[in-house]
Amino acid sequence: MRIVVDREKCTSCGSCAMYSPELFDQDEKDGRVLLIVERPSGSQEKEVREATLRCPTGAIELVEE
Known part of the structure; x- marks a missing residue:
């Protein structure tokens, strides 16, 4: 499995970083x-x-390989 993120769709809510902080973070700038x-x-x-x-x-998005 591979994770793909679309930063253009992201609204900076931070739920990904909250639920999985070892996989996701939030950009300090935006x-x-x-x-x-x-x-x-x-x-x-x-x-x-x-x-x-x-x-x-x-x-x-999760891409199953």
């Missing part, structure tokens, strides 16, 4: 999503799926 880990481990799958579902704008 608050938009920053991806820390592109390929999460299997143990992080539930966490990253929750963060994806909680994103109000759909700025986070």
Whole structure:
């Protein structure tokens, strides 16, 4: 699985960083999503799926490989 983020869709709400701080952060300048880990481990799958579902704008996408 690979995480793809669309910073243009992001509205800086921070839910991804709140639910999964080891995978996502927020840019200090504009608050938009920053991806820390592109390929999460299997143990992080539930966490990253929750963060994806909680994103109000759909700025986070999971690509199954």
